[in-house]
Amino acid sequence: MRLSRYFLPILKENPKEAEIVSHRLMLRTGMIRQQSQGIYSWLPLGKRVLDKVNAIIREEQNRAGAIELLMPTLQSAELWQESGRYEAYGKEMLRIKDRQERPMLYGPTNEEMITDIFRSYVKSYKNLPLNLYHIQLKFRDEIRPRFGTMRSREFLMKDAYSFDLTLEDAIHSYNKMFVAYLRTFARLGVRAIPMRADTGPIGGNHSHEFIILAETGESEVFSHRNFIEFDIPAEDTDFDDVAGLQAIFDKWTSLYAATSEMHDEAAFSAIAEGDRLSARGIEVGHIFYFGTKYSEPMGAKVQGPDGKEHPVHMGSYGIGPTRLVPAIIEASHDENGIIWPESVTPFDVVLISMKPGDAACDSVCDQLYRELGNAGKDVLYDDTDDRAGTKFATADLIGVPVQVIVGPRSAASGEVEIKNRKTGAREVMTVEAAMNKLIG
Amino acid sequence: MRLSRYFLPILKENPKEAEIVSHRLMLRTGMIRQQSQGIYSWLPLGKRVLDKVNAIIREEQNRAGAIELLMPTLQSAELWQESGRYEAYGKEMLRIKDRQERPMLYGPTNEEMITDIFRSYVKSYKNLPLNLYHIQLKFRDEIRPRFGTMRSREFLMKDAYSFDLTLEDAIHSYNKMFVAYLRTFARLGVRAIPMRADTGPIGGNHSHEFIILAETGESEVFSHRNFIEFDIPAEDTDFDDVAGLQAIFDKWTSLYAATSEMHDEAAFSAIAEGDRLSARGIEVGHIFYFGTKYSEPMGAKVQGPDGKEHPVHMGSYGIGPTRLVPAIIEASHDENGIIWPESVTPFDVVLISMKPGDAACDSVCDQLYRELGNAGKDVLYDDTDDRAGTKFATADLIGVPVQVIVGPRSAASGEVEIKNRKTGAREVMTVEAAMNKLIG
Numbered sequence: 001m002r003l004s005r006y007f008l009p010i011l012k013e014n015p016k017e018a019e020i021v022s023h024r025l026m027l028r029t030g031m032i033r034q035q036s037q038g039i040y041s042w043l044p045l046g047k048r049v050l051d052k053v054n055a056i057i058r059e060e061q062n063r064a065g066a067i068e069l070l071m072p073t074l075q076s077a078e079l080w081q082e083s084g085r086y087e088a089y090g091k092e093m094l095r096i097k098d099r100q101e102r103p104m105l106y107g108p109t110n111e112e113m114i115t116d117i118f119r120s121y122v123k124s125y126k127n128l129p130l131n132l133y134h135i136q137l138k139f140r141d142e143i144r145p146r147f148g149t150m151r152s153r154e155f156l157m158k159d160a161y162s163f164d165l166t167l168e169d170a171i172h173s174y175n176k177m178f179v180a181y182l183r184t185f186a187r188l189g190v191r192a193i194p195m196r197a198d199t200g201p202i203g204g205n206h207s208h209e210f211i212i213l214a215e216t217g218e219s220e221v222f223s224h225r226n227f228i229e230f231d232i233p234a235e236d237t238d239f240d241d242v243a244g245l246q247a248i249f250d251k252w253t254s255l256y257a258a259t260s261e262m263h264d265e266a267a268f269s270a271i272a273e274g275d276r277l278s279a280r281g282i283e284v285g286h287i288f289y290f291g292t293k294y295s296e297p298m299g300a301k302v303q304g305p306d307g308k309e310h311p312v313h314m315g316s317y318g319i320g321p322t323r324l325v326p327a328i329i330e331a332s333h334d335e336n337g338i339i340w341p342e343s344v345t346p347f348d349v350v351l352i353s354m355k356p357g358d359a360a361c362d363s364v365c366d367q368l369y370r371e372l373g374n375a376g377k378d379v380l381y382d383d384t385d386d387r388a389g390t391k392f393a394t395a396d397l398i399g400v401p402v403q404v405i406v407g408p409r410s411a412a413s414g415e416v417e418i419k420n421r422k423t424g425a426r427e428v429m430t431v432e433a434a435m436n437k438l439i440g
Numbered sequence: 441m442r443l444s445r446y447f448l449p450i451l452k453e454n455p456k457e458a459e460i461v462s463h464r465l466m467l468r469t470g471m472i473r474q475q476s477q478g479i480y481s482w483l484p485l486g487k488r489v490l491d492k493v494n495a496i497i498r499e500e501q502n503r504a505g506a507i508e509l510l511m512p513t514l515q516s517a518e519l520w521q522e523s524g525r526y527e528a529y530g531k532e533m534l535r536i537k538d539r540q541e542r543p544m545l546y547g548p549t550n551e552e553m554i555t556d557i558f559r560s561y562v563k564s565y566k567n568l569p570l571n572l573y574h575i576q577l578k579f580r581d582e583i584r585p586r587f588g589t590m591r592s593r594e595f596l597m598k599d600a601y602s603f604d605l606t607l608e609d610a611i612h613s614y615n616k617m618f619v620a621y622l623r624t625f626a627r628l629g630v631r632a633i634p635m636r637a638d639t640g641p642i643g644g645n646h647s648h649e650f651i652i653l654a655e656t657g658e659s660e661v662f663s664h665r666n667f668i669e670f671d672i673p674a675e676d677t678d679f680d681d682v683a684g685l686q687a688i689f690d691k692w693t694s695l696y697a698a699t700s701e702m703h704d705e706a707a708f709s710a711i712a713e714g715d716r717l718s719a720r721g722i723e724v725g726h727i728f729y730f731g732t733k734y735s736e737p738m739g740a741k742v743q744g745p746d747g748k749e750h751p752v753h754m755g756s757y758g759i760g761p762t763r764l765v766p767a768i769i770e771a772s773h774d775e776n777g778i779i780w781p782e783s784v785t786p787f788d789v790v791l792i793s794m795k796p797g798d799a800a801c802d803s804v805c806d807q808l809y810r811e812l813g814n815a816g817k818d819v820l821y822d823d824t825d826d827r828a829g830t831k832f833a834t835a836d837l838i839g840v841p842v843q844v845i846v847g848p849r850s851a852a853s854g855e856v857e858i859k860n861r862k863t864g865a866r867e868v869m870t871v872e873a874a875m876n877k878l879i880g
Contacts, residue, residue, distance in 0.1 A: 009561035
């Protein structure tokens with residue numbers, strides 16, 4: 001993409017309304033724009049990152065056997081009356097009447113609708129296990145939306161729903177998502193710690209929040225320091241291996257980790273002092289086993305091997321992509337701007353021409369742009385007439401991992417400079433060496 | 441994907457509520473499910489097709505220089521008061537109040553919001569031309585939604601918006617989208633004819649609807665038969681070539697083509713009788729130049745080379761992916777089910793095991809499944825215990841272009857049968873020959 005043809009509205013001033021660094025950087029880099037309170041447009045740079053985050057979430061959901069569909073944003077109130085949540089949900093639910101005066105709502109979550117889909121088609125245990133997910137907009141009318149897309153009203157959520165005949169099977173489905181989440185967050189370049197969350201009246205050990213440690217996190221969290229060192233389950237993990245997944249779950253829940261709501265000071269104090277980690281965190285995922293809470297009132301039953309009907313055991317599994325993007329920035333930035341992990345960077349390379357119009361500069365830049373593109377790299381080619389200082393500042397601000405700087409003198413001798421955004425290290429090398437380094 | 445692990449809720453009966461074939465087939469194949477009147481879930485099979493349609497739309501928009509972003513579904517009423525459309529829009533607009541009693545709406549289109557984004561950032565003609573698009577849900581509260589996702593209330597739209605300094609530049613931007621649309625529909629396997637549409641009080645020749653001919657189309661259309669033969673602009677079309685694009689536009693608008701609203705009986709009668717085409721059609725795209733209709737009242741101005749401020753010339757360009765899917769089916773099906781064009785098929789191959797559990801069958805199927813997958817093919821592997829007749833009927837119904845049928849006897853001698861869904865032609869060949877045919 002040539003910057004002269006792109007839409008990258010960099011703000012020169014720090015926006016006053018932004019209280020945390022991710023919000024500030026997302027506004028300054030032109031990733032997002034607020035349209036109404038807590039409602040954002042994702043401008044082109046932000047959209048690219050969001051797409052990459054969604055793609056990784058999707059790959060790991062599919063790997064774990066979940067199947068993608070797409071439910072609508074608007075739901076009829078009737079479904080929620082069936083489950084009993086229509087009255088209970090309160091003012092966070094955006095209630096709407098259509099032109100026929102039928103009560104509708106903008107879905108804040110989809111347990112009711114997915115249960116309705118399930119009960120319409122699935123009648124036998126032979127069709128289980130089943131896990132259906134979508135990545136869809138939700139709306140929650142928060143009283144105090146803030147921190148940009150970290151806590152917005154219209155937001156994107158990946159929500160998966162599992163259906164099983166027995167509690168035992170449901171635990172295996174839960175473990176699949178537990179492992180998928182560990183892999184997802186690791187691939188996004190962040191370390192998320194699973195922490196026991198409140199299961200409410202259902203009880204049990206099967207609700208976990210995944211928390212990224214960050215100074216600006218909204219939650220206070222307490223955990224054993226060793227989580228930082230734990231291995232992430234490998235790409236070839238066998239999701240059908242019941243015992244194998246249970247072992248991963250057991251390991252990742254063997255040490256103390258809790259948010260303030262679930263905090264047990266005595267248990268925490270029992271950890272050796274040097275191993276105690278007390279910090280702030282951002283919730284980026286939440287998985288939850290809730291048994292027959294919806295299948296029972298909504299009649300989602302299957303025939304078991306015993307010939308009788310059984311309400312299915314369900315779980316739900318959420319990740320917020322529009323919250324993950326700022327969470328990644330909170331975990332990875334410096335005073336000059338964002339530092340994207342390679343997996344979600346909006347571009348792989350920024351190619352900076354120091355003097356567009358200069359024959360040597362243009363020739364080297366055009367060659368690199370073409371060849372890197374052919375090799376499958378996404379290149380942002382700064383071919384604008386901006387001053388060098390502006391170009392460098394922009395490249396640092398938007399946080400693309402690698403910068404290739406092409407000046408007229410070095411270009412004339414067939415050389416370019418490569419800068420690593422994270423370390424700041426610079427190297428001068430031939431165009432050919434640069435290609436090998438960037439593609440290799 | 442193993443069918444035993446997939447969610448493909450085939451309906452045995454023809455759904456009574458479906459009046460047209462695409463609606464019937466989308467329900468029967470478990471592509472969609474109605475959640476409320478005119479509001480649908482896209483079940484896994486449907487979601488796959490929708491994703492492929494969106495990917496092609498996106499590729500062609502990007503090729504033509506349009507830049508993707510993502511605007512939210514909910515908009516504040518204020519923006520629409522600025523343009524004057526808030527009162528004018530009528531009951532199709534879903535009006536909402538949030539918990540603070542602020543008037544909001546579910547966007548039926550995005551001219552106002554994109555104009556607001558533009559005016560916030562772009563101040564100089566040097567940043568033009570600019571074309572921004574998104575693929576996002578819209579809501580129009582139709583009095584009579586019908587025909588499944590062909591005319592639904594919550595639907596997906598790709599809407600692009602162009603910004604130019606002059607009318608002349610705006611025409612070039614218009615032509616870019618005109619050409620992109622011709623390419624998009626051709627890649628989706630349908631022939632769409634651009635027809636002059638009503639431009640309202642603005643006048644001019646720059647509003648076109650793209651119409652697919654289909655018996656069940658809602659519009660009556662009249663055109664010259666030769667459109668069927670016109671060449672589609674090539675992939676390497678130079679979108680910066682002003683005269684070249686104009687020539688394509690001129691050619692594609694040189695013959696008579698009009699919907700009933702714009703029909704001129706005299707002009708149509710002037711066509712030689714054998715060349716007259718009078719048919720029904722489905723509108724799948726609409727492009728529109730509307731000048732300064734929004735930029736003027738909303739103050740979207742740029743500084744020109746003359747140092748003065750000018751309201752920008754705008755156009756908008758819509759395609760409805762959730763309508764295109766049924767339109768493709770209307771144009772491509774037979775009495776046994778859907779016949780997908782290769783570009784949008786949910787799977788590339790259906791692999792039918794006639795006897796799961798038989799050693800030869802399993803061995804050949806597993807090998808083909810693995811090797812086709814490694815070669816990048818999406819395979820639906822029917823490893824279920826269903827009867828052969830059911831498996832064949834399902835494969836025909838869901839319309840995947842190629843079926844590979846593996847029976848125990850032929851498998852034992854290393855042979856499989858390949859069936860072409862469209863022609864019905866069958867061929868027996870070795871596993872190796874089958875691999876070469878399918879991958880080659």
